Amino acid sequence: MGTWVMLLRGINLGPRHKVPMAELRALCADLGLTDVRTYIASGNVICSSSQRSATAVGATMERGLRSRFGFDVPVIVRTPQQLQGVVDDLPFLDTEQVHVSFLPAPLPAPVEAEVRTGLLNGAELVVSGAHAYLRTPAGLGQPWLRAPQAKALSDGTVRTWRTVTALLDLATP
Structure with missing residues (x-):
């Protein structure tokens, strides 16, 4: 299991693209991510995943966000x-x-x-x-x-x- 820091771009800025943090954490759990923590409501997620690449983790999150919330959210992923x-x-x-x-x-x-x-x-x-x-x-x-x-x-x-x-x-x- 690797630890990942995901930075979601453009959420919760004004009335569009609202992503409540509780729902974001629930989505992460549904995607198989563990040890999920969010930091402030601007789209910061720390989690663990069995996926081995930042590209895979980010793509999984982007697909999940699109499916759950109905809009595209670019996700940038970094390791600690x-x-x-x-x-x-x-x-x-x-x-x-x-x-x-x-x-x-x-x-x-x-x-x-x-x-x-x-x-x-x-x-x-x-x-x-x-x-x-x-x-x-x-x-x-x-x-x-x-x-x-x-x-x-x-x-x-x-x-x-x-x-x-x-x-x-x-x-x-």
Whole structure:
């Protein structure tokens, strides 16, 4: 049995795509996942599974979500070791207004360079593999990236630094 951290993109943001956490945990159990825990209502699941790959775990969850709730929810899956690497590689001296965008795949270097041209309001971006570290001094409530460049990150899902470290704590014994 492996431990997995699943990050669901785009649920419980406004009136659409509502996924109550109790129902999400029940779905996980129905899918054969064990030791299921959720963290806040933004779509964070820690669980165990006999499936051996992140791709398989994510695909199972995506099919289950579509079947149970009637809409598509992209799921990004990481191991506790990968999450530890994200924490260990923090490129900023402090964690104030730091977020991590978990991407489905690494950004090609030209795309990463193009994204950097769209930064606004003192925002900083450091890409490391399939993770983009964001520091937004004005907060995420203020524009930090121009729309054309934001499309390159749109398949990812963003978590606050506090959420990243809380998920790591929950995923490691």
